[in-house]
Amino acid sequence: MIHPITLQQGTDWQAQAEVFEEIFFVFLALGTLVGIVVVSYTLWNVYKYRDDGSEPDADFDAPVVGELPTGQGGPKAKKLFLSFGLSAIVVISLVVYAYGLLLYVEDGPDTGEEGDIEITVEGYQFGWEFLYPNGHSEMNELVVPADKRIDLTVTSRDVWHNFGSSDLRIKSDAIPGETSETWFSVSSDEVAAQGGEATFRVECFELCGSGHSAMKGQITVIPQDEWDEWYANTEGDSESASVEDADPASDTDTSRVTGAAIGGVGA
Numbered sequence: 001m002i003h004p005i006t007l008q009q010g011t012d013w014q015a016q017a018e019v020f021e022e023i024f025f026v027f028l029a030l031g032t033l034v035g036i037v038v039v040s041y042t043l044w045n046v047y048k049y050r051d052d053g054s055e056p057d058a059d060f061d062a063p064v065v066g067e068l069p070t071g072q073g074g075p076k077a078k079k080l081f082l083s084f085g086l087s088a089i090v091v092i093s094l095v096v097y098a099y100g101l102l103l104y105v106e107d108g109p110d111t112g113e114e115g116d117i118e119i120t121v122e123g124y125q126f127g128w129e130f131l132y133p134n135g136h137s138e139m140n141e142l143v144v145p146a147d148k149r150i151d152l153t154v155t156s157r158d159v160w161h162n163f164g165s166s167d168l169r170i171k172s173d174a175i176p177g178e179t180s181e182t183w184f185s186v187s188s189d190e191v192a193a194q195g196g197e198a199t200f201r202v203e204c205f206e207l208c209g210s211g212h213s214a215m216k217g218q219i220t221v222i223p224q225d226e227w228d229e230w231y232a233n234t235e236g237d238s239e240s241a242s243v244e245d246a247d248p249a250s251d252t253d254t255s256r257v258t259g260a261a262i263g264g265v266g267a
């Protein structure tokens with residue numbers, strides 16, 4: 001039922017996709033159960049109180065359409081309170097349960113001393129720039145290690161965008177001058193299942209201009225050791241980035257400086 005993408009190896013983490021899947025199935029199961037009970041009980045009563053042509057008992061207190069069956073404390077009142085009571089219990093339990101899970105979706109799992117990887121995502125017409133803590137930036141491809149919690153700070157350098165991946169069930173506004181947060185994590189099991197490199201499509205979910213539908217990117221998840229090596233090789237960028245920081249007028253990298261500054265505020 002649950003796609004293995006979401007399972008976090010050796011931890012009690014639940015990825016967002018897994019949480020949403022769980023909520024969906026709990027609501028589906030309960031809705032089906034309640035539906036079966038209500039429809040069966042209705043049909044049973046339709047049969048029981050059918051008009052069979054005979055005269056009703058003189059003392060039979062037949063319900064009237066639209067009447068609230070209070071029954072003056074009689075058996076009908078018990079049924080009313082029972083059905084209201086059960087409905088209230090079901091609804092309140094679902095609200096508390098779903099709200100608890102959604103709080104978890106907001107906060108993410110506790111990563112302990114391991115720490116997270118914080119990346120700034122900057123949308124632009126028409127693409128995505130990913131800025132790493134060391135100043136390295138990637139266009140349209142976010143390369144991250146497996147089994148790590150990845151924290152994204154999402155913003156935009158021009159118009160409103162919306163960063164998201166349907167596969168990972170993540171989605172976050174990208175608004176100029178503002179930041180929003182989301183997180184995800186992919187297990188090494190999933191990376192192994194996809195042949196050593198798991199890829200997920202990234203799309204823009206806010207109509208942002210003529211190139212909106214082509215505003216695609218990719219999240220690539222690789223094993224931790226491979227990622228460490230890859231990341232170490234991006235170090236050179238950080239020096240050039242800091243040089244560029246000193247010169248915000250430099251044309252192509254103004255955006256990078258802006259992104260880093262916004263990332264700093266958001267962090």
Ligand SMILES: [Cu+2]
Binds near residue numbers: 161162207208212215
């Ligand atoms: Cu867009």
